[in-house]
Amino acid sequence: MARIVLDDLAHSYRPHPAGPDDYALKRIDTVWEDGGAYALLGPSGCGKTTLLNIISGLLIPSQGRVLYDETDVTRLPPEKRNIAQVFQFPVLYDTMTVRENLSFPLRNRGVSPSDTATRVMEVAQALDLVAVLDAKASGLSADAKQKISLGRGLVRSDVAAILFDEPLTVIDPHLKWQLRRKLKEIHDRFKLTLIYVTHDQVEAMTFADQVVVMYDGEIVQIGTPQDLFENPEHTFVGYFIGSPGMNLLPVTMDGEAALTGSSRIPLTPALAGKARAAAAAGAKLELGIRPMYLGLEDAGVDYGVAARINLVEDQGDCRIVTVSMGDVTVKARVPEGRAIPSQEARAVFPPEWTRIFADGRLLK
Amino acid sequence: MEKWDDNKAWFLVLPVFLVVAFSAIIPLMTVVNYSVQDIMAPGQGIFVGPEWYREVLHDPRLHEAFLRQLIYSFTVLAIEIPLGIAVALTLPSKGWKVSACLVLLALPLLIPWNVVGTIWVVFSRPDIGLAGVTINELLGIPYNYTADPMDSWLTVVIMDIWHWTPLVVLLCYAGLQAIPEAYYQAAKIDGASRWAVFRFIQLPKMRGVLMIAVLLRFMDSFMIYTEPFVLTGGGPGNSTTFLSQFLTKMAIGQFDLGPAAAFSLIYFLVILLLSYIFYTVITNLGKGVAK
Numbered sequence: 001m002a003r004i005v006l007d008d009l010a011h012s013y014r015p016h017p018a019g020p021d022d023y024a025l026k027r028i029d030t031v032w033e034d035g036g037a038y039a040l041l042g043p044s045g046c047g048k049t050t051l052l053n054i055i056s057g058l059l060i061p062s063q064g065r066v067l068y069d070e071t072d073v074t075r076l077p078p079e080k081r082n083i084a085q086v087f088q089f090p091v092l093y094d095t096m097t098v099r100e101n102l103s104f105p106l107r108n109r110g111v112s113p114s115d116t117a118t119r120v121m122e123v124a125q126a127l128d129l130v131a132v133l134d135a136k137a138s139g140l141s142a143d144a145k146q147k148i149s150l151g152r153g154l155v156r157s158d159v160a161a162i163l164f165d166e167p168l169t170v171i172d173p174h175l176k177w178q179l180r181r182k183l184k185e186i187h188d189r190f191k192l193t194l195i196y197v198t199h200d201q202v203e204a205m206t207f208a209d210q211v212v213v214m215y216d217g218e219i220v221q222i223g224t225p226q227d228l229f230e231n232p233e234h235t236f237v238g239y240f241i242g243s244p245g246m247n248l249l250p251v252t253m254d255g256e257a258a259l260t261g262s263s264r265i266p267l268t269p270a271l272a273g274k275a276r277a278a279a280a281a282g283a284k285l286e287l288g289i290r291p292m293y294l295g296l297e298d299a300g301v302d303y304g305v306a307a308r309i310n311l312v313e314d315q316g317d318c319r320i321v322t323v324s325m326g327d328v329t330v331k332a333r334v335p336e337g338r339a340i341p342s343q344e345a346r347a348v349f350p351p352e353w354t355r356i357f358a359d360g361r362l363l364k
Numbered sequence: 365m366e367k368w369d370d371n372k373a374w375f376l377v378l379p380v381f382l383v384v385a386f387s388a389i390i391p392l393m394t395v396v397n398y399s400v401q402d403i404m405a406p407g408q409g410i411f412v413g414p415e416w417y418r419e420v421l422h423d424p425r426l427h428e429a430f431l432r433q434l435i436y437s438f439t440v441l442a443i444e445i446p447l448g449i450a451v452a453l454t455l456p457s458k459g460w461k462v463s464a465c466l467v468l469l470a471l472p473l474l475i476p477w478n479v480v481g482t483i484w485v486v487f488s489r490p491d492i493g494l495a496g497v498t499i500n501e502l503l504g505i506p507y508n509y510t511a512d513p514m515d516s517w518l519t520v521v522i523m524d525i526w527h528w529t530p531l532v533v534l535l536c537y538a539g540l541q542a543i544p545e546a547y548y549q550a551a552k553i554d555g556a557s558r559w560a561v562f563r564f565i566q567l568p569k570m571r572g573v574l575m576i577a578v579l580l581r582f583m584d585s586f587m588i589y590t591e592p593f594v595l596t597g598g599g600p601g602n603s604t605t606f607l608s609q610f611l612t613k614m615a616i617g618q619f620d621l622g623p624a625a626a627f628s629l630i631y632f633l634v635i636l637l638l639s640y641i642f643y644t645v646i647t648n649l650g651k652g653v654a655k
Contacts, residue, residue: 058549079555091550093564104564108555152554 002068002082002160002193004032004055009064011050017062024050026217028064032195037187039208040197043240047217048197049165055195056163057081068160082160084153086167090145094138098129101137102151109156116155123154126186143175147182154190161193168203180207201241213237229290232355233362238288244320247294247330248357251287253279258287258356261326263305268351274363275356283358287349291333295348296321296341304346312340323347398625416626426627428602429610436606437585440524444581445574447525448532453566455537466537469530477527481594484523488595509596513603516596520604523591528584532577539573540566575646579639586635607631 009028017023025047032038040048053059055066057078065074073081084105093101099120106116124130127147132140137148146167153162164183168176180203187194198204204211205225213221213228213236220234221227232238238246251258251265256272258265265287267275279285297304310329311322321332321340325347332347334340356363399416401409420426455465475483490496490508499507506512509519543565551561589608592598598605598613605613611631615624 056549056553058552078549078553083553085550085553087546087550089544089546091544091546093568095564095568104556105554108557108560149550152550 005067007065039204041204042214164196278358288355293353294332299344304348307347452536477590481591539570
């Protein structure tokens with residue numbers, strides 16, 4: 001059990017990094033609470049795995065410290081830290097049985113055979129592996145193998161955190177949710193800190209209490225799934241979370257409204273004030289709105305922005321409508337059963353759901 | 365689905381049948397033909413049935429050569445396989461050193477076999493050879509591979525090790541390189557010792573390439589001919605006369621084509637049988653352990 005403190009971390013794979021572009025991890029300074037379920041979410045190459053390997057001790061960061069509670073573990077090798085890791089594909093000792101696989105970390109640490117047996121049985125029960133304990137591990141299905149990898153972490157009573165590096169990549173879709181639920185169960189039962197790396201937002205959102213979104217070597221936002229959806233602090237979060245992602249339009253300010261091309265989009269007075277100040281300071285402004293909050297009305301109404309319907313895609317429970325306003329296009333998510341104007345329409349931006357980003361950062 | 369009465373598909377396999385027939389079955393059948401006849405002159409043979417087989421199987425010189433061959437092959441395997449694994453484990457895994465090591469290691473494999481024999485003749489001669497002179501003069505140990513059976517045995521075995529261990533190393537190295545990094549990381553996290561990493565990760569993952577290495581080395585060493593022929597000529601006495609050489613002496617030296625043909629077939633079956641045993645044992649090895 002431990003709280004994990006990442007104190008001013010940065011890492012470069014080059015021996016003599018010259019500029020910020022040489023860093024795989026730019027500057028990470030954050031605290032992960034004991035017993036939390038965290039998901040590290042981001043596109044490929046954003047530094048998630050690098051960060052994970054630094055926490056597990058497989059990599060030593062170029063700068064900064066890693067603390068477990070109060071102990072500095074930055075330079076400790078993985079076996080000296082109390083962590084376990086589950087990799088992208090199942091890592092098993094092929095020649096051993098499931099029982100031997102699960103006992104292996106304990107045997108290496110000199111735990112007595114009777115304690116080992118008790119502990120292995122307990123973990124096997126939690127993971128539904130009792131029936132296959134004496135089978136060869138190599139003959140099992142991918143999801144059972146991943147459970148064994150997880151079990152090798154759980155058997156150690158001293159484990160502070162379990163790290164997952166995209167553990168469901170090789171699992172059949174219909175088993176994914178089962179395994180994910182198992183993980184939740186394990187989390188509630190063993191009260192461990194879980195850190196879960198993934199590029200799949202659905203996986204991250206359903207697994208974690210707190211989602212850590214990474215982009216280009218930096219943490220851009222840590223928050224609950226709802227937070228990330230409603231208040232993305234960075235245009236990347238807005239675009240990456242949600243399907244389709246947030247509409248982002250480059251805008252300039254004109255009084256209380258944002259201008260894109262010839263379209264005027266009204267803002268709340270408070271937000272308009274901040275946006276004007278940011279624009280005056282030279283920041284590039286973008287307006288963001290989630291497709292589900294963008295309204296579409298008949299051309300006859302006297303509010304909203306003139307728009308033209310380009311494409312309607314039916315997704316079963318809703319329709320995704322592509323709309324052009326002058327030379328920009330936006331997407332709207334219209335629930336099933338609501339009428340969609342045929343050609344000409346008015347796009348409505350409710351001020352309470354309209355966000356302004358200055359140089360990529362949310363204005364609050 | 366409706367069953368197809370037309371069996372034209374068999375014609376598609378015909379080319380393979382032809383190739384196998386001309387490359388293996390027909391040549392083999394001429395040997396079978398010889399093995400049941402007494403050949404007086406070309407075109408003049410008398411059918412003798414299993415006579416040659418009976419004679420060959422009861423030949424005490426053949427029994428000796430067979431035993432010698434078995435000892436030789438097992439000695440060579442027992443040294444080359446562990447040595448090859450050990451060398452492969454110490455090789456670097458990245459950087460320019462990899463290419464350097466691999467090229468150096470592969471050199472003996474590129475040398476024609478009779479040249480290998482000649483190199484070792486020159487190397488081992490007690491009067492002028494580097495090794496021969498060093499052992500005799502500097503170390504003071506009497507060594508003469510042309511006169512002492514023990515010395516000639518040692519020389520032939522060491523020559524084979526020099527010549528063929530690199531093959532085992534290359535195969536094992538390829539097997540080791542194919543192990544994903546995550547296995548080593550997981551082992552670290554599990555607190556595994558260096559030995560446990562070898563025993564539970566590297567060795568099991570190398571099983572496939574090791575099987576190839578064992579089979580290749582077994583078959584090749586069991587059929588070894590050129591190098592001992594050049595180095596010792598089978599001597600002193602018959603002490604390094606292995607099966608191939610015995611066969612050649614019989615067939616070409618004495619023109620006993622019938623017995624030689626019978627012996628060839630027995631030889632072929634023995635290699636087939638032993639290779640099959642190796643294959644079965646190694647494939648089942650992993651399954652047996654955990655039971």
